[in-house]
Amino acid sequence: MKSIVVTLAALAAAATLGACSQVPMPESYPLSYQKKMQAAHHWDLLAMHVAQRLSTQLPSDRPVSLYVTPPRPVTTFDYALHDLVVTHLVSLGFGVSAVPMHGALQVDLKTQVVQHTCRDMRPQPGSFVAVGGAAALGGLAARSTHAAMGAGAILLTAGEFLSGGIYETPNTEIIVSTSVMDGPMYRTRLRDIYYVSDENVAQYLPDMPAPVTPDLSRRIEVVGR
Numbered sequence: 001m002k003s004i005v006v007t008l009a010a011l012a013a014a015a016t017l018g019a020c021s022q023v024p025m026p027e028s029y030p031l032s033y034q035k036k037m038q039a040a041h042h043w044d045l046l047a048m049h050v051a052q053r054l055s056t057q058l059p060s061d062r063p064v065s066l067y068v069t070p071p072r073p074v075t076t077f078d079y080a081l082h083d084l085v086v087t088h089l090v091s092l093g094f095g096v097s098a099v100p101m102h103g104a105l106q107v108d109l110k111t112q113v114v115q116h117t118c119r120d121m122r123p124q125p126g127s128f129v130a131v132g133g134a135a136a137l138g139g140l141a142a143r144s145t146h147a148a149m150g151a152g153a154i155l156l157t158a159g160e161f162l163s164g165g166i167y168e169t170p171n172t173e174i175i176v177s178t179s180v181m182d183g184p185m186y187r188t189r190l191r192d193i194y195y196v197s198d199e200n201v202a203q204y205l206p207d208m209p210a211p212v213t214p215d216l217s218r219r220i221e222v223v224g225r
Helices: 002-020 040-057 076-091 127-132 134-143 145-162 198-204
Strands: 065-068 095-097 105-115 172-182 185-196
Touching: 040 076, 040 172, 040 185, 065 076, 076 095, 076 105, 076 198, 105 198, 172 198, 185 198
Parallel strands: 065 095, 065 105
Antiparallel strands: 105 172, 172 185
């Protein structure tokens, strides 16, 4: 009798959910990983990665001269990345010009800052324990109360971690696009995407111009008669 009541309750809950949901439910992508930059050393690793990929994608049958355009607008990150990329290109044997030069391919580095809000689709903290761990705890409880308590503590910690209750995803990302131009034509193009700390987002944004204070003074010219 008890099993029948439980079954009927489950069917009623499913029916209620089905009646309330009239549109497709959002589905996240499979689990993946994305690096987070938190130090100037990480900027140097990005610059090295960019230079190494350019060395494999640009022609190797003849010397290639490059000109890396200065960043516009200037940010702390873009200024450092420009110099680091030049350093790594030179170390790989490229001829890098400090000024635009005839015959040199132009390397453009562009950074786009992307800031998100309300994008968390992870399970609520504790849901792993409530759903995934319930059966395991029930089985252990039937054998030993102490075993169930110990397993419960482990599942609680693991569940909070897996469901996002411990590690917080930054709301800020950057997209770094590298283009090698031969006149109006793209010779090659790279892209890199990283998380950055929300507290350090100012390093990736241009300084805001100082507000213009209106001049309230008035000049009166007196003309004698």
